[in-house]
Amino acid sequence: MDISQIINELGEDREEYFHAVAPPIIQTSNFIFRRVADLTKAFEDEMGGYLYSRGLNPTVDILRKKLAELDGAEDCLVFNNGAAAIFAAVLANIKSGDHIVSVAKPYTWVQRMFDVILPRFNVTVTYIDGTTIENWRNATKANTTFFYLESPNSWDFALQPVQKVAAFAQSKGITTLLDNSYCTPLYQKPIDMGIDMAMQTATKYIGGHSDTLGGVLCGSHAMIKKIFDSEYLNIGSGIQPFNAWLLIRGLRTLPARIDRIKKTTREVVQYMKQHPKVASLLFPFDETFPQYELARQQMKGACGLFTFTLKSSKREDIVRFCESLQHIMMAVSWGGHESLVIPRCAGIKPEDFNPVNKEHCYIRMYVGLEDADYLIKDLGQALEKI
Numbered sequence: 001m002d003i004s005q006i007i008n009e010l011g012e013d014r015e016e017y018f019h020a021v022a023p024p025i026i027q028t029s030n031f032i033f034r035r036v037a038d039l040t041k042a043f044e045d046e047m048g049g050y051l052y053s054r055g056l057n058p059t060v061d062i063l064r065k066k067l068a069e070l071d072g073a074e075d076c077l078v079f080n081n082g083a084a085a086i087f088a089a090v091l092a093n094i095k096s097g098d099h100i101v102s103v104a105k106p107y108t109w110v111q112r113m114f115d116v117i118l119p120r121f122n123v124t125v126t127y128i129d130g131t132t133i134e135n136w137r138n139a140t141k142a143n144t145t146f147f148y149l150e151s152p153n154s155w156d157f158a159l160q161p162v163q164k165v166a167a168f169a170q171s172k173g174i175t176t177l178l179d180n181s182y183c184t185p186l187y188q189k190p191i192d193m194g195i196d197m198a199m200q201t202a203t204k205y206i207g208g209h210s211d212t213l214g215g216v217l218c219g220s221h222a223m224i225k226k227i228f229d230s231e232y233l234n235i236g237s238g239i240q241p242f243n244a245w246l247l248i249r250g251l252r253t254l255p256a257r258i259d260r261i262k263k264t265t266r267e268v269v270q271y272m273k274q275h276p277k278v279a280s281l282l283f284p285f286d287e288t289f290p291q292y293e294l295a296r297q298q299m300k301g302a303c304g305l306f307t308f309t310l311k312s313s314k315r316e317d318i319v320r321f322c323e324s325l326q327h328i329m330m331a332v333s334w335g336g337h338e339s340l341v342i343p344r345c346a347g348i349k350p351e352d353f354n355p356v357n358k359e360h361c362y363i364r365m366y367v368g369l370e371d372a373d374y375l376i377k378d379l380g381q382a383l384e385k386i
């Protein structure tokens, strides 16, 4: 289906609600029944209709239909945030005694789940450099049941050869999940590459305005129903109707925003690369990126995140640079209208900071919807301060 049709029409039944262009927010906890037999049917299969908004809700369903189609998936669940989507997807597909292979340095709360929560249930995780298929093969054991991918990673943008990893997993009956937050389905389609579950945080690009959280999980209908019937209903982390409505609104402008961000990012990256105070820069669609060829093969585009280091690796200089920015704000998250920076050293105790460790010196920038010149001017004056 054409992307414009998905965004403007799919899932929307305007005759049902006064021909309104914008869908209603069906802010209800429960739905009424006239016949006991219908109620019985709803208890037997909660995914078959509306019973209680911890399960399905009509506003949320509009969003689910659009997001499933965008990912080329049979079905989709939308969670209150991305971390919840990942938690439910992993939990539904592992049991005590299982082994997971994960990319090194996955998203913070994924790592927390793997390191703190799952060991309590006798599930072990091996972190690998996921850039080659050999590393996935070598890390696979007899009890490996799950592969966790994040391509690209949101700090150093390391990619996995997704098709190869997915094909190997399929041959071994291993379930795969890929965190596609960086690309969104506009720039990368994990399901088409053979991945079982495509996840993305809707908090970032889909919401797009830094005012709501959401998490998307797409896959086969059987997989989504399995997760819905147990983890989704039990954890109770489904998205609320108003937040779903905000995400529908965000989706309307997603392609336009991504397109604009792509162009501005290219300009900002070019400026930073040639600046004498910048030492290195990581961006998947830059020719110097170590996996540039693979990025071009499996991604249609690269969005607004890039990471750079300053020629000076002194912590004071990194701090001075970040604090000297006058318009670009310092905050976690990304994908909104506002440009952001975050220094890696903010998460490292000053006494543990090692200037020789390049990762400690990383500064990540997210390029939002401002004019390129406005951002470049701000970066330029902050670089002058060091």
Ligand SMILES: *Cc1c(COP(=O)(O)O)cnc(C)c1O
Pocket (backbone or CB within 6 Å): 080, 081, 082, 083, 084, 107, 154, 179, 181, 182, 201, 202, 203, 204, 213, 214, 215, 333
């Ligand atoms: C933000 C983020 C998440 C988690 O999403 P939330 O909506 O914040 O829970 C997962 N993966 C990546 C790569 C992220 O950047």
